[in-house]
Amino acid sequence: MKNKIKRLSVSDLDCGANTKKIKSFKKAEQKAKSSEEYRCLAAAIINELNDKEWGKLIFKRAEEKASSSEDYQDLASSVIYHLKNEEWAKALYKKAEEKAKYFKNYLSLAGSVIDHLEDKEWGKFLFKKAEEKAEVYLEYLVLGFRIISILHDKGWGRSSFEKAEKKAENTDNYRYLAESVINHLDDKAWGKVLFKKAEEKAEVRMCYLKLAASVIDSIQDKEWAETLYKKFEEKAKRSDEYRNLAESIIDKFKDKERATVLYKKAEEKAEDSRDYELLAASVIDSIQDKEWAEALYKKVEEKTKNCYDYLYLLDCFTIYKLQNEERAKYLFKKAEEMAENSFDYRNLADFADELKYNDWAEPLYKKAEEVTKNSNNYRDLADSVIDKFQDKEWAKSLYNKAEEKVEITYDYINLANSLIDKLKDKEWAMALYKNAEEMAEDSGDYQYLAESVIDSLKDKKWTKSLYKKAEEKAENSGNYQYLANSLIEKLEDKKWAKSLYKKAEDIAENSTDYRDIADSVIDKFQDKEWAMALYKKAKEKAANSFDYRKLANSVIDKLKDKDWTKALYVKAEEKVENSFDYEFLADSLTEKLQDKEWAMALYKKAEEKAEDEDEEFKRIANSISLKLRDDELHITRLDRFLKKLFHRKIIALKRNFIKRLEQSDTIRQLIVTKSSFNIKDLSEPDIQLIKDAVAWLEEEIFDAMP
Numbered sequence: 001m002k003n004k005i006k007r008l009s010v011s012d013l014d015c016g017a018n019t020k021k022i023k024s025f026k027k028a029e030q031k032a033k034s035s036e037e038y039r040c041l042a043a044a045i046i047n048e049l050n051d052k053e054w055g056k057l058i059f060k061r062a063e064e065k066a067s068s069s070e071d072y073q074d075l076a077s078s079v080i081y082h083l084k085n086e087e088w089a090k091a092l093y094k095k096a097e098e099k100a101k102y103f104k105n106y107l108s109l110a111g112s113v114i115d116h117l118e119d120k121e122w123g124k125f126l127f128k129k130a131e132e133k134a135e136v137y138l139e140y141l142v143l144g145f146r147i148i149s150i151l152h153d154k155g156w157g158r159s160s161f162e163k164a165e166k167k168a169e170n171t172d173n174y175r176y177l178a179e180s181v182i183n184h185l186d187d188k189a190w191g192k193v194l195f196k197k198a199e200e201k202a203e204v205r206m207c208y209l210k211l212a213a214s215v216i217d218s219i220q221d222k223e224w225a226e227t228l229y230k231k232f233e234e235k236a237k238r239s240d241e242y243r244n245l246a247e248s249i250i251d252k253f254k255d256k257e258r259a260t261v262l263y264k265k266a267e268e269k270a271e272d273s274r275d276y277e278l279l280a281a282s283v284i285d286s287i288q289d290k291e292w293a294e295a296l297y298k299k300v301e302e303k304t305k306n307c308y309d310y311l312y313l314l315d316c317f318t319i320y321k322l323q324n325e326e327r328a329k330y331l332f333k334k335a336e337e338m339a340e341n342s343f344d345y346r347n348l349a350d351f352a353d354e355l356k357y358n359d360w361a362e363p364l365y366k367k368a369e370e371v372t373k374n375s376n377n378y379r380d381l382a383d384s385v386i387d388k389f390q391d392k393e394w395a396k397s398l399y400n401k402a403e404e405k406v407e408i409t410y411d412y413i414n415l416a417n418s419l420i421d422k423l424k425d426k427e428w429a430m431a432l433y434k435n436a437e438e439m440a441e442d443s444g445d446y447q448y449l450a451e452s453v454i455d456s457l458k459d460k461k462w463t464k465s466l467y468k469k470a471e472e473k474a475e476n477s478g479n480y481q482y483l484a485n486s487l488i489e490k491l492e493d494k495k496w497a498k499s500l501y502k503k504a505e506d507i508a509e510n511s512t513d514y515r516d517i518a519d520s521v522i523d524k525f526q527d528k529e530w531a532m533a534l535y536k537k538a539k540e541k542a543a544n545s546f547d548y549r550k551l552a553n554s555v556i557d558k559l560k561d562k563d564w565t566k567a568l569y570v571k572a573e574e575k576v577e578n579s580f581d582y583e584f585l586a587d588s589l590t591e592k593l594q595d596k597e598w599a600m601a602l603y604k605k606a607e608e609k610a611e612d613e614d615e616e617f618k619r620i621a622n623s624i625s626l627k628l629r630d631d632e633l634h635i636t637r638l639d640r641f642l643k644k645l646f647h648r649k650i651i652a653l654k655r656n657f658i659k660r661l662e663q664s665d666t667i668r669q670l671i672v673t674k675s676s677f678n679i680k681d682l683s684e685p686d687i688q689l690i691k692d693a694v695a696w697l698e699e700e701i702f703d704a705m706p
Helices: 010-031 035-049 052-065 069-083 086-099 103-117 120-133 137-151 154-167 171-185 188-200 205-219 222-235 239-253 256-269 273-287 290-302 307-319 325-338 342-354 361-371 375-389 392-404 409-423 426-439 443-456 460-473 477-491 494-506 511-525 528-541 545-559 562-574 579-593 596-609 613-627 638-642 647-661 665-673 684-704
Strands: none
Touching (some): 035 069, 069 086, 069 103, 086 103, 103 137, 137 171, 171 188, 171 205, 188 205, 205 222, 222 239, 239 256, 256 273, 307 325, 307 342, 342 375, 361 375, 375 392, 375 409, 409 426, 409 443, 460 477, 477 494, 511 528, 511 545, 545 562, 562 579
């Protein structure tokens, strides 16, 4: 009998896993729309399934969808890496060259051609094309060190650096160029001349600090650096400036005594808890004075107002190993005293685990239970009790309390979902789903319930009856659309869904309704004729810039009709009413048509149209802050100061800030498009340009305060 039992082999397990992946990849293939999506999918198929034939087919689809130089270049690089197909890659690089318009296109392409095809002649030709397109300082700078590092042509690189010097406008331009000349050409004499020009151009005090550090690192001139440090110190006003100076003095001169004096000045200038926090951390890192750091953290504590602040303070003490056991428990207890809600107590319990306070977590959860008031909070708490303590009985009592507190249909549904997920209790969940059905009032209630029933119970019959009730309760075009989308996703019932899209069309009221239906018709049925008719109705109903812009976006995404798209964008511009309309329209033009010139014109109109310069500038500041989230720069304090700026000063600062950033074509385009990006993906000069511009902006903001 034993011999007849088939054992499950590793290969059987692999086969099962691959089957799931294949299904997942096929779904992804159906949903893919852009060249990038197809390219990434092909790479995943080759990496995870080792299926190069399928991957090759998907790469072909990516090529069909490619529309820009970047698309073709990225695809060529992937083809080289995954398929080792140089001939195909070369053809793709040719197409990338044909589509190239800007400096960055040719620059990036030159590097790829040399790196992947080892074709230096072609790469050299592309570098020349990039040189022809170069217009600003940063482009010549980047070109120079790329030519030196890739082609090892110092003569040509020097020529590019000389052009960069002619375009240099401020101290940061000259400083970075000096560093590049010294690092890449080993020309300290020229570098020194450039550093002199950087000093002459110094407009703000932060320039002196950065220039001093560069002078020491690049030409080892400590005497000159000392004069620059003194100039910075004479102009310093804020706590963070003295702190930065102390850190630099320690780093470059190893002078703890002088750094200590500067740290004391930083403490005198400290205004808020953040100043003290940063100063304490710096004092530990730079001069290893834990006693002073503890005193500074006590000043932070004086300004602490809630549970989270105390936990943050305790975290700082833990990181720097400042606390003794008594101090740590004191801070923890203070945090507990400040706790106000279930979330606070659960957060405390997690922290107790990290500190190895093994007996503290459960009592904190008990307190969380005492302050819990509604169904969702009881359910969340019960979920956590299962995850943290594996205590099913306690969790059941909490789920019971959650049921007692139910107020709306969604409470029943979410509670039932948790019961299945955490306790595998289908019977209790089914009872709750039935209660939800009795309480349901609108189409959305029935739809969410249907989705949960099919996901959790796999009961198609009940699910269909719930979808029918959802259809009966549908009141507007949106209800029918959401329901149709759900039917396709959960039951794969395209026939029923199509009838719902028809109903949605029959009662559509505005441009957005028709456009959304058209988008779904293309995505779900690939029916361009029906979609075209719907897009035309959307155009007839378009009433404002938003309607025309969103319709244009759909037309280019779904139909690839550039002429109609341009005509719709023109209508969108005609209907512009405010600064936001111009900005969003510029975003779309850059993303969808890559029309940089038109977008820039609209961006300038947005600036002119802005009624409240405070808010306009704040948006730019917040946007930059978001873009720099992966870097060490912290400019969130900008919000605090912007309200205090005079309107005229704001306008001048904004223009100068943007002008500084626009020295880079790459950053100029990012400003227009407000594209999200990882700062680590930028070139070194671009990163430095952003850092320097932000430093300048912060200093000017402080100086502008009344």
